[in-house]
Amino acid sequence: MNNKQVIAKIKGGLVVSCQAVKGEPLESSYIMSKMAYAAMLGGAQGIRANYVEDIKAIKKEVDLPVIGIIKNVIEGCDVYITPTLKEITALVEVGAEIIATDATFGSRPNGETLDEFFASAKDKYPNQLFMADVSTYEEGMHAAKIGFDFIGTTLCGYTKETKGTSLPNIELLEKLSKDSGKLVIAEGGIWTVEALSSVFKTGIHCAVMGSAITRPMEITKYFVKAIKD
Amino acid sequence: MNNKQVIAKIKGGLVVSCQAVKGEPLESSYIMSKMAYAAMLGGAQGIRANYVEDIKAIKKEVDLPVIGIIKNVIEGCDVYITPTLKEITALVEVGAEIIATDATFGSRPNGETLDEFFASAKDKYPNQLFMADVSTYEEGMHAAKIGFDFIGTTLCGYTKETKGTSLPNIELLEKLSKDSGKLVIAEGGIWTVEALSSVFKTGIHCAVMGSAITRPMEITKYFVKAIKD
Numbered sequence: 032m033n034n035k036q037v038i039a040k041i042k043g044g045l046v047v048s049c050q051a052v053k054g055e056p057l058e059s060s061y062i063m064s065k066m067a068y069a070a071m072l073g074g075a076q077g078i079r080a081n082y083v084e085d086i087k088a089i090k091k092e093v094d095l096p097v098i099g100i101i102k103n104v105i106e107g108c109d110v111y112i113t114p115t116l117k118e119i120t121a122l123v124e125v126g127a128e129i130i131a132t133d134a135t136f137g138s139r140p141n142g143e144t145l146d147e148f149f150a151s152a153k154d155k156y157p158n159q160l161f162m163a164d165v166s167t168y169e170e171g172m173h174a175a176k177i178g179f180d181f182i183g184t185t186l187c188g189y190t191k192e193t194k195g196t197s198l199p200n201i202e203l204l205e206k207l208s209k210d211s212g213k214l215v216i217a218e219g220g221i222w223t224v225e226a227l228s229s230v231f232k233t234g235i236h237c238a239v240m241g242s243a244i245t246r247p248m249e250i251t252k253y254f255v256k257a258i259k260d
Numbered sequence: 261m262n263n264k265q266v267i268a269k270i271k272g273g274l275v276v277s278c279q280a281v282k283g284e285p286l287e288s289s290y291i292m293s294k295m296a297y298a299a300m301l302g303g304a305q306g307i308r309a310n311y312v313e314d315i316k317a318i319k320k321e322v323d324l325p326v327i328g329i330i331k332n333v334i335e336g337c338d339v340y341i342t343p344t345l346k347e348i349t350a351l352v353e354v355g356a357e358i359i360a361t362d363a364t365f366g367s368r369p370n371g372e373t374l375d376e377f378f379a380s381a382k383d384k385y386p387n388q389l390f391m392a393d394v395s396t397y398e399e400g401m402h403a404a405k406i407g408f409d410f411i412g413t414t415l416c417g418y419t420k421e422t423k424g425t426s427l428p429n430i431e432l433l434e435k436l437s438k439d440s441g442k443l444v445i446a447e448g449g450i451w452t453v454e455a456l457s458s459v460f461k462t463g464i465h466c467a468v469m470g471s472a473i474t475r476p477m478e479i480t481k482y483f484v485k486a487i488k489d
Contacts, residue, residue, distance in 0.1 A: 045484050047476070056298035062291055066476050069285035073480025223452070224486035231487060238487075244479045247276070247295050251302025251473055255274050257453035258460055258467075 044076030048241030064088035099127025109137025134163030175211040183216040208234030273305030277470030293317035328356025338366025363392030437463030
């Protein structure tokens with residue numbers, strides 16, 4: 032699939048995130064590959080996945096564009112979603128059609144700035160599609176300016192500046208869709224059909240859902256809370 | 261856990277059904293055991309599961325009461341959830357704390373009636389807890405009369421008589437809770453926190469949710485439909 036085909040394939044659709052970080056009950060590349068397969072059969076138009084091993088296993092099961100990330104928590108740094116060129120290279124090598132990386136203004140490894148990091152990634156992999164995971168309008172506009180292909184609202188609610196924001200952040204999606212000149216991806220905090228319908232009215236290119244579909248522990252918590260309330 | 265403890269453990273709680281029938285994308289006792297583990301960590305108070313192998317695997321991962329079933333489609337019969345004494349025996353042997361069986365008025369193997377079938381099961385396993393999976397008020401009242409411990413609305417919407425019923429069927433739950441003198445279990449068609457809250461206002465003992473938590477293909481379909489609508 033070339034970049035144009037990737038962009039067309041996910042357009043207007045649901046990308047299902049199939050992730051289980053180390054220590055989670057479903058931590059297993061095998062299980063994640065079957066989750067992705069189930070999502071594909073259910074109508075997903077793309078998969079978002081974490082770790083090289085998971086993406087490898089998923090690519091054997093499904094024929095959908097993959098938004099690849101590598102979560103790597105580094106002491107003293109705010110950013111952990113694909114934080115350095117090392118993770119970018121690994122994701123290019125495993126064939127992730129889109130690579131998502133933290134594009135917030137948080138602190139990065141080795142004192143590198145986002146602009147330096149992204150310039151080196153683009154320089155090394157000029158034909159790779161990149162998605163910026165941001166938390167605010169300013170971050171989204173900056174990511175658009177420095178050349179990201181997609182702007183995702185993944186980190187809204189998860190940075191110091193945005194903690195406690197009601198999700199999904201419809202106003203942020205509307206403003207980025209209108210102003211960034213890039214393809215906007217709604218990600219984070221979509222738990223109901225009403226929320227999903229509302230993000231699709233903002234002008235986005237596609238939406239990503241994870242926890243509400245592929246994290247049975249989180250889904251159980253969500254419903255148990257409803258009983259207790 | 262004795263029967264009294266089992267009844268107390270699931271009271272007021274969410275039982276998570278972890279099933280993947282043959283041919284489904286997550287068909288794997290290993291995956292079902294991890295689903296059950298995730299559900300337990302998320303606050304589930306019981307697990308419903310299908311097949312001896314799945315229940316064995318689940319019992320290694322979780323310390324929660326299991327409602328066991330064996331789905332067995334038999335040519336020419338309407339009932340397929342634990343349809344004969346053979347499946348009951350297998351579920352007793354694997355240690356299912358509660359055994360659920362179809363208790364509708366549908367046709368059964370070898371021309372056996374529900375009353376004959378259930379009398380032989382009770383005769384052989386007098387201390388076993390049994391759940392009746394029914395579709396209507398009349399079936400629920402009959403199951404109560406012949407000695408089932410729990411009345412579940414599992415099959416409402418899935419029999420000829422009830423096809424197309426809007427789920428969950430609140431009126432059915434209310435009437436059975438009021439009239440049956442047994443512990444009523446809400447199961448089937450619960451997809452939202454609103455639906456879950458509403459079933460807990462009817463006087464039920466507990467609720468079972470499956471697809472919305474442990475079937476990512478069905479969950480994906482549910483959300484993709486929302487986008488298309």
